[in-house]
Amino acid sequence: MDRRNFVKLVGTASGGAVTGACGRQAEEIIPLLVPEESVPVGVEQWHPSVCGECSAACGTLARVMASEREIEVDGELVRQKIAAVKKLEGNPLDPVSGGRLCARGHASLQSLYNPDRLRSPLKRVGPRASGQFETVSWDDAVAEAAGALVAADPGRILFLARAREGVRSENIARFLEAIGAPPATSIGVGDFAAEREASERVYGRNGLPIYEIQDSTLVLSIGADFLGGWASPVLYSRRYGHMRQGRRELRGRLIHAESRFSLTAWNADRWLPVWPGGELALALAIGHVLLGERIADAPASVVAIFADVDLEQAAAAAGVPVDAIRQTASELAQASAPVVVAGASMVRQNSADAVAAASALNWLLGCVGKPGGVIPPAEPLGVLARQRRFSGDWSERLEQASVVLVDGVNPAYNAPASQSALADAETVISFSPFLDDTSAFADLILPDHDPLEQALFEVPAVSPSPSFAAAGEFVAPLYDSRPIATVLSELAEATEQPFEELTVGLAVSRLHSAVESVGPETSASEFEARALRDGGWQGPPSGELPTTPGTLGAFEIASKQEGVVFQAYESPQFGSGSGANRPWLQELPDPTSSALWGLPVEVDRATAARLGLVNGDNVRIRSEHGTLEAPVYVNPAAIPGVVSMAVGQGHASYGRYASGRGANPMVVVGDLREEGTGCPAMGPTPISIEKTAGDARLVQFSRQDRDLPPHRV
C-alpha cells in the first residue's frame, strides 16, 4: 500500500465496519457494526490500526475482506459471514512506519487469529500455574474481581502493565487513582528506563531522543541495536537505508559497538566488540580522546566527565584496543555530520551511566539539535495527564501485594524470580488474551480484545515530531473478550468508585484543544474524523531545544569480569518473548544461528573447542541464579568468553506453538538490576558451562551451519 492508493481507498472504506451473519442465530451472537452489504465479497478495505508488538507503536493498515467461519450454535455448526483481517502493512501516512513494517508487525496477525486465544473469562480451579481453569460468566468474573479489590488494602494493590503510553495506560492510571491504589508500573521490559534516565541527565527531559542518522555522515552506535529491535526498528531502518544510499554521492558510514554481533553489527562498516558492561568505559575513552581532537564549544560539565579518564584502564575495561578507540574518535572528529546513537539493547547494571556518557559525546561533537545529529526528546503531548512511570522496586512490591493485576506483561517469564511472589499473592487477576506463563498463576483471567479488535490511541516511543497513532473499531471481536477499559469501568462500578473512561475519541478531541498547532480552522469533530481516517496525527517539531546538558553525575569504570559470562538479548523475531506463539516467527530463521522452532546457546569458537562442542551438542549452563540446558550453536562472531542466548523460548505456558519449547535464558541471568533505575539487566552473569548428553534438538535453516550442500528439495 502506497500513499496514493491509501488516500484513494480510505475515501471508499467506511470509518467503521464490519461483520455480517448468514443466519438469525449468528447475528445474535456477533452484532453487526455496519450492514453486511458494505463488505462485498472479494472487495478489500483498508483500515488504520496501531501495531502493539513493541513500544515503537507503528501505524499500520489492516486489509479487511469478507470471510466466513464456522461456529457452534445450540450444538449446530453454523457458517457465519464475518469481516476478516487478511494482512497488515505499514500506514504510509504514519511518521514512524512510513508504510513499512517489520517481521513482528506482520506476524501480529497471528495473535488475532491464534488458535490458543482465550474465548471467555476463566477462573482457576486447580493449584496455581497448573493451568486448570473453568469458564465463568463476565458478571461472575467481574463480581469476584471487585470483591478481591474491595477486601484488599489499596496500598497493597499492584498493577503491572506494559510500557506503552496511550489511552490504555491512562485508563489504568485513572482506575487506580479511583480505587486509591498506587500507580501502575511496567516490569522494565521494553521500557527504556535506562535511556529515559540518561535523557533526564543529558537533556533534562524524560523520553527517548531521536537520532537523525538519515542525514549523518558517520554514525557510532554504542549498545543500541537500532536495526535489530531497539527503540523503533522500522523508523531507524528507513533512516539507515537513506543514510547509505538515499543521497547522491554521499554514503554515510556506521561503526557499531556492542557485545554481540547483532543485526546492526552485521551492517556496520566496523564492529567494535565490547565486553558486556564495558559500554560506559568505551564511551568515556572515546570522549577522552575526542577532547584532544575536537570540542565544539562543549559545556564544561561535559568536558569534565571525560577529562580525567585513564585511557588504558578504560580500554581494558571495555575490552577494546586503544588503537581502535583512537581511530574511532579520530573518525568522529573528522566527520562533517557525526552522531552517537546511545542505547542499551541489553541492559547492564551500569546502563544509565553508559547511555548518559555515550549521549554526552554528542555535546562534544556539537551535534545536539543539528542536521544529522540528535534531537532531544519532545515535550509530552499534554493529553495523557498521568505519565507512565517505571518503579524499580516492583518486584519487592510484588512480594508485599495482596492483589496483583497484570496487563500485557509476563513477569513469570521475563523475571522468573517473581514466580514465588505470584504463587503467594492472595489474588492475581490477568487481562491476558492467552494462557501465558503469568496468567497461569491467575485466579481470574479477564481476556482483553486483540489490538485489531479495538479502538486505539498510542504515543510512539520515538517520533520525528509530536504524534500519536490511532484507530477506530473495524472488525468485531471473535470471542467473548472485553476491552480492558470496559472491564475497569465495570470494576469501578462494582466497587462504587468514580471512574471516567477516556475514550479514543475523547483523547483526540482533548488534543485538539490542548495543542495550538492543530489549528483553529479545524473543528474538534473534523480533527477527530481526520485522525481516525488517517490513523493518527503528527504535529510540527517541538519548539525549543535544550542548549545545555543537565546534571550528568560522576562515572566509575568497573573492571572487566573474569571468566565466562552469560548475556540474554531480545531477538528481532521474538522481542521480549511475546512473539513465540506466532508460527510465522517460530519458522523464521534466527538471524544469528538460523535456528527454527527453537533458540540455541551461542558459544564462541575458542570455548567450543575447549569443551569439544559442535553445533547441536547439548550444554548445561549454570549460574548462581539458575540452570538451563539447551543445544549449542558455535557462533563464529561471538566474543571469546561471552555466551549469549536470545529471549523467546522456554515458556512454561503460551499455547501450542511455544509451550515447553526450549529454555528461558532469564533463569540463568537471574535478578540482576540496573543500578540507577532498578530496571532488570540481561547480564553479564558469571556462569559455568558443560557438555551434557541431552537430546534437545537444534533445527537450523542454513546449510552452511550444518556443513550440508546447498538447499535441495
Place this chain on the structure above:
Amino acid sequence: MAEEATQQAEGGTERTPQWAMAIDLDRCTGCEACVVACASENNVPTAGEDQAAMGRTKHWIRIDRYYEGEFPDIKVKYRPVMCQQCDEAPCEPVCPVNATYQNAEGLNVQIYNRCIGTRYCANNCPYTVRFFNWFAPEWAEPLNLQLNPDVSIRPSGVVEKCTFCAHKIKRAKLDADADGRELADGDVQPACVQSCPAEAMVFGDMSDGDSKVAKLLGSGRSGQLLESLGTKPRVFYLEKAD
C-alpha cells in the same frame, strides 16, 4: 526480450512490461520483514519443527547468510533470495508437462494444476527456491481466516515458488484499466518490496528506461546471483558500496 519490448514501444504498439527487481544490499539490513510479508501475502504455510528438521520449510524468500573470517575480523554476507525469474531458467526445459514457463512479461510462471510433482524443476534450480508440497497445507482454525483470497492454496504433490506477486501485477493492471490510464512505475509492489523498512527492494519494468528499477540496474553496482551459470536472472543485486 527487453530490447523487443522497447522496440514495440517505439513502434507505437502497446508495451509489454518486462518485470525485474533490484535489491540494494547496501540498504538491506537482513531483518527478514520480507520473509513474513511474503508468507502473509501468498498463503505460504509453516512446516512445523519435524518437517523443518528435514529441510522442508517453504520460504519463497529467504535471507542467505554466510560468515566470513575469524573473530574479531569477521564479516557476514547476506542477501534476500527468491525465485530469480530467469530468462534462461534451468527449471523450465526439464518439466515434462510444461507446468513452468516464461511468459511474455518475463515471469517464470508455475501452473499448479498442470504440475505432476516430478520435482525435476526444483532439482535443477541452482538457487533452490522451488518447494515441493509433501503434504497438504494446514492452518489450525481460526488461522485460516488470515488467508489471502487472491492467492490459491497449493495442494500436496505440486511445486510452488515466488511468483513476483503475480496477483498484485494483475490487480494493478485492472486498477489502471479502470482508471483509464497506463500502468505507472511503482504501481506494482510485491509484498517483499512493499514491506522492506530500509527500502532496499525496487520492482518495476526494466524495459522502461525511466523506471526506478532500470535506473538502478545502470548504477554500476548491479550484478546477478551465480551470473556465470548463464541463467540471466531478473533479480539484480546492487552490491555494498564499501
